[in-house]
Amino acid sequence: MHEVIATRNLTKKYKDVSAVEDLNLSVDKGEIFGFLGPNGAGKTTTIRVLTTLTKLTSGSAVVAGFDVAKEPDEVKKVFGVVQQHLSLDQDLTLRENMELRGRLHHMGSSERKRRIVELLGYVGLTKQAERMVKELSGGMKKAAMIASALMHKPGVLFLDEPTVGLDVQTRRRMWELIRGLNSEGTTIFLTTHYIEEAEALCERVGIVHLGRLIALGKPAELRQKVGLVAVETLENGRFTRYRYFPDRAAATTYVQSLPSDVKTVIIRESNLEDIFVELTGQKVGDD
Amino acid sequence: MVTALQDIYSVLWVDLRFLRRNWLRTLATTLVAPVLYLLAFGYGLGRGVTVEGYNYLEFVIPGIVALTAMTSSFNGAGMKLHVDRLFYKCFDECLMSPISLYSIIIGKTLIGVVRGLISSTALLAACLIFSPLPLVNPLFLLVLVTSCFVFSFLGVLVALIAKSHQDMNVFMSLVVLPMTFLSGTFFSLAQLPEPLRVALSLLPLTHSSQSLRAAALGQPFPWWSLAVLIGFGFAFFCGSLIILRRYSE
Numbered sequence: 001m002h003e004v005i006a007t008r009n010l011t012k013k014y015k016d017v018s019a020v021e022d023l024n025l026s027v028d029k030g031e032i033f034g035f036l037g038p039n040g041a042g043k044t045t046t047i048r049v050l051t052t053l054t055k056l057t058s059g060s061a062v063v064a065g066f067d068v069a070k071e072p073d074e075v076k077k078v079f080g081v082v083q084q085h086l087s088l089d090q091d092l093t094l095r096e097n098m099e100l101r102g103r104l105h106h107m108g109s110s111e112r113k114r115r116i117v118e119l120l121g122y123v124g125l126t127k128q129a130e131r132m133v134k135e136l137s138g139g140m141k142k143a144a145m146i147a148s149a150l151m152h153k154p155g156v157l158f159l160d161e162p163t164v165g166l167d168v169q170t171r172r173r174m175w176e177l178i179r180g181l182n183s184e185g186t187t188i189f190l191t192t193h194y195i196e197e198a199e200a201l202c203e204r205v206g207i208v209h210l211g212r213l214i215a216l217g218k219p220a221e222l223r224q225k226v227g228l229v230a231v232e233t234l235e236n237g238r239f240t241r242y243r244y245f246p247d248r249a250a251a252t253t254y255v256q257s258l259p260s261d262v263k264t265v266i267i268r269e270s271n272l273e274d275i276f277v278e279l280t281g282q283k284v285g286d287d
Numbered sequence: 288m289v290t291a292l293q294d295i296y297s298v299l300w301v302d303l304r305f306l307r308r309n310w311l312r313t314l315a316t317t318l319v320a321p322v323l324y325l326l327a328f329g330y331g332l333g334r335g336v337t338v339e340g341y342n343y344l345e346f347v348i349p350g351i352v353a354l355t356a357m358t359s360s361f362n363g364a365g366m367k368l369h370v371d372r373l374f375y376k377c378f379d380e381c382l383m384s385p386i387s388l389y390s391i392i393i394g395k396t397l398i399g400v401v402r403g404l405i406s407s408t409a410l411l412a413a414c415l416i417f418s419p420l421p422l423v424n425p426l427f428l429l430v431l432v433t434s435c436f437v438f439s440f441l442g443v444l445v446a447l448i449a450k451s452h453q454d455m456n457v458f459m460s461l462v463v464l465p466m467t468f469l470s471g472t473f474f475s476l477a478q479l480p481e482p483l484r485v486a487l488s489l490l491p492l493t494h495s496s497q498s499l500r501a502a503a504l505g506q507p508f509p510w511w512s513l514a515v516l517i518g519f520g521f522a523f524f525c526g527s528l529i530i531l532r533r534y535s536e
Contacts, residue, residue: 051383052383053535054535073385074385081383085376086375087380089371090377091308092301096301101384103293103297104294
């Protein structure tokens with residue numbers, strides 16, 4: 001597998017505070033990689049460094065073979081990014097925003113026109129082409145950002161919290177879009193604090209906490225480290241206790257050994273949230 | 288070089304689209320203040336008054352053209368960039384594109400120049416109603432275009448530095464507004480004591496209005512003022528470049 005994104009001891013400090021510290025990770029070509037962690041964990045800072053918007057303090061980062069610190073202009077040609085917040089010009093139409101993106105990436109006039117038609121069809125916004133961006137719904141704006149980010153056919157797409165603030169239906173549609181892009185060969189680096197999103201989309205995940213990478217691997221491998229089966233018990237009627245077991249038999253044996261006053265017991269498969277809780281002592285949604 | 292020019296046009300293109308859609312509103316808002324100054328000071332208050340041997344209307348028109356160029360260029364370049372950077376956050380898209388910082392700064396400056404020239408031309412046309420003097424000549428145009436560049440560069444610089452909408456307002460109140468009234472726009476600097484005259488020469492609008500007035504009225508042209516004006520423009524451009532280079536730190 002060819003490595004498309006690689007960081008070596010990547011550190012970003014703001015004055016004395018580390019937003020990202022000693023980050024080592026690699027993403028292979030054609031992979032959907034999930035960068036998972038609570039708000040403020042360093043996910044967006046990592047994307048900003050990889051997309052040349054923020055300079056790293058130490059270490060190195062390479063995107064598509066180009067060093068982000070030494071060859072930023074080359075890096076800028078190969079990635080597209082969909083930021084967490086709306087980053088389109090709201091005083092322009094959707095078509096104008098895409099046209100601008102094409103111009104900034106030195107695409108010719110006919111190529112721009114062809115690509116806009118193709119992408120708007122792909123994200124289902126053909127009818128909205130001449131509408132002002134500020135008039136679009138939240139889901140449409142997100143799809144518009146994806147279409148705009150894809151104008152210059154980037155090999156790597158960074159998605160920073162792509163479905164935050166979207167309703168369940170739109171989120172599912174967005175997932176389909178992301179899977180579709182990936183199946184066509186686009187490498188996707190995605191940050192999220194939605195566990196189910198990482199589990200639904202990502203082949204590998206990195207879990208980040210307080211700027212440090214605390215786990216890295218395939219979801220199934222990480223679950224195996226904690227235990228594939230989780231048992232939740234409600235104790236004293238107030239707080240939930242989690243225990244993890246390698247298989248259902250071990251979990252059942254444990255449940256049978258519980259005192260009779262424990263009334264509520266849930267046996268389920270463990271998930272990425274369990275891994276995060278086990279490693280940090282807090283939930284992903286906690287700030 | 289060709290690529291750099293294409294990039295500059297790409298950055299300008301997006302603001303031209305915005306201007307095309309909002310040209311009437313933009314023109315009207317930038318012309319209200321200068322037309323009021325023209326009516327109140329030039330046509331009303333200054334009627335029958337002579338300054339430096341000219342009737343006041345002839346004297347004040349080049350000054351009002353200078354301040355129109357300043358406000359239109361400053362706002363034209365600064366306000367949209369400010370909104371793009373802090374509110375729409377679409378300026379990041381420019382920074383993540385494979386174009387140079389020079390192209391970004393010049394592209395963002397040019398929209399201010401375009402708007403400054405449109406407003407100044409419209410004002411000059413309105414001035415013809417009040418004072419049918421042949422103000423415009425090549426030297427006048429040279430100073431006008433230079434002034435538009437200088438204040439557009441200033442607009443870009445301030446928009447890149449401002450951390451909030453309030454910062455822009457503070458700059459407008461503490462720098463642009465005093466400059467409007469103190470830079471020899473409405474009165475002759477020759478009337479002022481030497482120390483104050485020296486202090487006011489630190490303001491770019493002073494050089495802009497003095498040069499425009501000299502060119503319009505056929506007075507000896509203050510080439511040093513034009514040189515200082517160009518110096519201000521260069522300083523604002525370099526300042527913007529430094530700020531953008533630090534942007535990613």
